[in-house]
Amino acid sequence: SSEAVVKYKEVELLQxxxxxxxxxxxxxxxETLLK
Incomplete structure (x- = not known):
């Protein structure tokens, strides 16, 4: 289950x-539109 947690954290970081x-x-x- 720890592997699943690591994968979940990796996905969270990517997102x-x-x-x-x-x-x-x-x-x-x-900013460019307002100029």
Whole structure:
């Protein structure tokens, strides 16, 4: 079961990275639109 937990944490980290990069892209897009 510990392996499952590790896999779950890995997926969580990947999702967090994806969400972070997406939010940065959104902020940059909004900034360029407002200029």
């Amino acid at each position: 967090a990275k994806l969400f972070h990069s997406m939010s940065i892209k959104l902020v940059r897009t909004r």
